[in-house]
Amino acid sequence: xxxxxxxxxxxxxxxxxxxxxxxxxxxxxxxxxxxxxxxxxxxxxxxxxxxxxxxxxxxxxxxxxxxxxxxxxxxxxxxxxxxxxxxxxxxxxxxxxxxxxxxxxxxxxxxxxxxxxxxxxxxxxxxxxxxxxxxxxxxxxxxxxxxxxxxxxxxxxxxxxxxxxxxxxxxxxxxxxxxxxxxxxxxxxxxxxxxxxxxxxxxxxxxxxxxxxxxxxxxxxxxxxxxxxxxxxxxxxxxxxxxxxxxxxxxxxxxxxxxxxxxxxxxxxxxxxxxxxxxxxxxxxxxxxxxxxxxxxxxxxxxxxxxxxxxxxxxxx
Amino acid sequence: xxxxxxxxxxxxxxxxxxxxxxxxxxxxxxxxxxxxxxxxxxxxxxxxxxxxxxxxxxxxxxxxxxxxxxxxxxxxxxxxxxxxxxxxxxxxxxxxxxxxxxxxxxxxxxxxxxxxxxxxxxxxxxxxxxxxxxxxxxxxxxxxxxxxxxxxxxxxxxxxxxxxxxxxxxxxxxxxxxxxxxxxxxxxxxxxxxxxxxxxxxxxxxxxxxxxxxxxxxxxxxxxxxxxxxxxxxxxxxxxxxxxxxxxxxxxxxxxxxxxxxxxxxxxxxxxxxxxxxxxxxxxxxxxxxxxxxxxxxxxxxxxxxxxxxxxxxxxx
Numbered sequence: 001x002x003x004x005x006x007x008x009x010x011x012x013x014x015x016x017x018x019x020x021x022x023x024x025x026x027x028x029x030x031x032x033x034x035x036x037x038x039x040x041x042x043x044x045x046x047x048x049x050x051x052x053x054x055x056x057x058x059x060x061x062x063x064x065x066x067x068x069x070x071x072x073x074x075x076x077x078x079x080x081x082x083x084x085x086x087x088x089x090x091x092x093x094x095x096x097x098x099x100x101x102x103x104x105x106x107x108x109x110x111x112x113x114x115x116x117x118x119x120x121x122x123x124x125x126x127x128x129x130x131x132x133x134x135x136x137x138x139x140x141x142x143x144x145x146x147x148x149x150x151x152x153x154x155x156x157x158x159x160x161x162x163x164x165x166x167x168x169x170x171x172x173x174x175x176x177x178x179x180x181x182x183x184x185x186x187x188x189x190x191x192x193x194x195x196x197x198x199x200x201x202x203x204x205x206x207x208x209x210x211x212x213x214x215x216x217x218x219x220x221x222x223x224x225x226x227x228x229x230x231x232x233x234x235x236x237x238x239x240x241x242x243x244x245x246x247x248x249x250x251x252x253x254x255x256x257x258x259x260x261x262x263x264x265x266x267x268x269x270x271x272x273x274x275x276x277x278x279x280x281x282x283x284x285x286x287x288x289x290x291x292x293x294x295x296x297x298x299x300x301x302x303x304x305x306x307x308x309x310x311x312x313x314x315x316x317x
Numbered sequence: 318x319x320x321x322x323x324x325x326x327x328x329x330x331x332x333x334x335x336x337x338x339x340x341x342x343x344x345x346x347x348x349x350x351x352x353x354x355x356x357x358x359x360x361x362x363x364x365x366x367x368x369x370x371x372x373x374x375x376x377x378x379x380x381x382x383x384x385x386x387x388x389x390x391x392x393x394x395x396x397x398x399x400x401x402x403x404x405x406x407x408x409x410x411x412x413x414x415x416x417x418x419x420x421x422x423x424x425x426x427x428x429x430x431x432x433x434x435x436x437x438x439x440x441x442x443x444x445x446x447x448x449x450x451x452x453x454x455x456x457x458x459x460x461x462x463x464x465x466x467x468x469x470x471x472x473x474x475x476x477x478x479x480x481x482x483x484x485x486x487x488x489x490x491x492x493x494x495x496x497x498x499x500x501x502x503x504x505x506x507x508x509x510x511x512x513x514x515x516x517x518x519x520x521x522x523x524x525x526x527x528x529x530x531x532x533x534x535x536x537x538x539x540x541x542x543x544x545x546x547x548x549x550x551x552x553x554x555x556x557x558x559x560x561x562x563x564x565x566x567x568x569x570x571x572x573x574x575x576x577x578x579x580x581x582x583x584x585x586x587x588x589x590x591x592x593x594x595x596x597x598x599x600x601x602x603x604x605x606x607x608x609x610x611x612x613x614x615x616x617x618x619x620x621x622x623x624x625x626x627x628x629x630x631x632x633x634x
Contacts, residue, residue, distance in 0.1 A: 024358055025463065029396075029463050029464050029465075029539070030392040030395035030524060031360035031362040031392050031396045031398070033461055034359045036353030036357075036359060040353075041341055041352050041353070042352075042353060042359070043349070044350075044351065044402075044404060044437055044451075045347060045349070046404040046405075046437060046438060046451055048406045048408055050441055050443035051444075053441065053442050074347075075347040075348050078347035079346075079347055079350075081348070087361060087363040087451055088363075091365055119361065120361055120363055124367055126367040126368075126370055126445065126447055127368075128443065130365075132365065132406045132449040134406075144342070144350055146346050147345075147346050205347075222346070
């Protein structure tokens with residue numbers, strides 16, 4: 001006999017993720033209750049991942065869990081905030097206990113890693129698997145790194161390497177094995193520590209979830225500016241170059257790869273302090289260009305000529 | 318050409334719901350930002366409604382919107398809290414602009430009514446329509462009405478009438494017209510004001526979303542108690558009795574009707590103060606029984622005999 005909704009929640013989603021003195025009441029009542037932290041503001045974001053759209057139905061539960069967590073916590077990272085709690089709404093077409101076991105273990109292990117207790121949720125039936133997470137973060141009042149605060153002349157930076165995730169997915173789909181690239185797709189890293197380290201340096205920030213050009217485009221629109229990027233400085237991993245060659249590596253790094261890296265701007269007068277952010281436990285940080293007046297993103301080749309780029313970004317409809 | 322995700326959000330989900338000084342940053346960035354209110358705790362709940370499971374795909378957008386809002390705000394009401402903000406994750410199979418127009422207008426008109434600004438969201442593609450709302454409420458610290466705080470001897474009360482929604486849905490499905498019952502299904506009322514009025518009187522509270530017996534059962538389990546209900550006191554509307562007869566009316570009132578009424582307990586010493594809660598702008602409140610030791614819910618007929626009730630509550634799987 002299949003599990004009921006409540007048995008299912010009890011069996012798979014009832015773990016205590018961690019002690020957190022701000023959680024007054026966890027899951028199981030009509031609402032969870034949080035006590036706000038003095039002097040802190042609350043950042044909130046919600047994100048849905050649907051089977052056959054955002055992930056393959058054949059993927060193991062732990063991969064979906066890692067990607068859901070990364071997508072959501074990456075939004076918290078992009079404000080420079082600290083994760084404080086989350087809620088998880090899970091729609092299932094059937095009760096597949098093997099999948100659920102993998103999924104829920106990975107959810108809780110990830111949440112423990114990022115100190116983000118699961119305080120509420122919902123399990124319902126639907127045509128396919130669909131996961132919506134809502135995540136809360138906390139940040140000292142006035143310190144959040146929004147998209148709209150860049151100025152012309154600010155340097156543009158990214159964390160980590162771009163393009164790996166897109167090729168990782170293609171390799172996974174075709175059954176080819178390349179551990180590093182596939183793992184960048186399956187288990188991306190939300191850049192929480194990097195975001196926090198940049199709180200007093202960055203003027204604006206966004207996470208790269210739809211491809212660098214698309215997401216930097218959102219930052220440019222919000223700041224009413226353009227950007228000039230130096231193609232050769234875009235960080236692409238050696239693994240990616242080896243797999244697809246240099247030209248395609250740069251193309252994938254610019255277009256629709258959801259790497260969950262941070263893209264941010266730093267005022268000129270603070271750029272020399274960027275060295276202080278470099279830490280062995282953080283992802284590498286690379287300067288890739290400069291914010292400019294106007295509303296265009298120009299990508300320059302090594303000889304200074306402008307490279308034409310096709311329509312960037314992932315289209316949902 | 319169909320709208321892109323961002324055009325769609327701009328066209329349908331970009332309304333400013335209302336001014337709220339606690340919203341530091343609304344939709345459009347990686348996160349929204351809220352400033353917590355001094356001395357208040359934050360209540361949070363998330364709820365999903367899926368096409369063909371929680372609603373019919375043929376239902377107009379404004380009905381789905383009303384029911385999503387009711388289901389979510391009802392959880393806030395059941396804590397005695399005030400709605401403060403919400404996030405909306407919408408999955409669509411196609412861009413149906415007529416449906417979206419109805420849906421988004423009703424979302425914003427409901428949210429304005431309940432002073433609950435939409436501060437963030439997500440639009441994605443999926444196999445069917447699926448709506449996940451996450452709602453936040455605020456309540457003075459320590460005042461939330463949880464399920465676990467009832468004591469033996471406390472009176473059991475409900476707001477409004479029970480059973481209407483279940484029969485309303487059946488009438489809607491069969492194409493029959495009975496304005497009141499159908500509207501109780503299509504446009505249920507989250508009992509926000511009633512919940513707030515009960516903050517200093519009720520010992521425990523839950524909302525009736527899976528049927529009275531099922532939800533009172535959750536309250537009993539959480540409080541480690543049983544309940545004794547007087548069948549003839551269960552409030553059923555005249556419309557419901559007229560439509561299905563007295564016996565079925567009581568049966569539907571007990572079983573899986575998602576009326577979004579509040580069920581709550583009041584300590585004996587405070588029961589005479591319940592008269593002060595009666596206000597012309599609030600739903601009627603009816604005493605239906607008493608909390609008792611043990612772990613059973615007994616439903617008594619007028620002659621005091623125990624009535625056997627079939628398996629209560631809606632089963633998702």
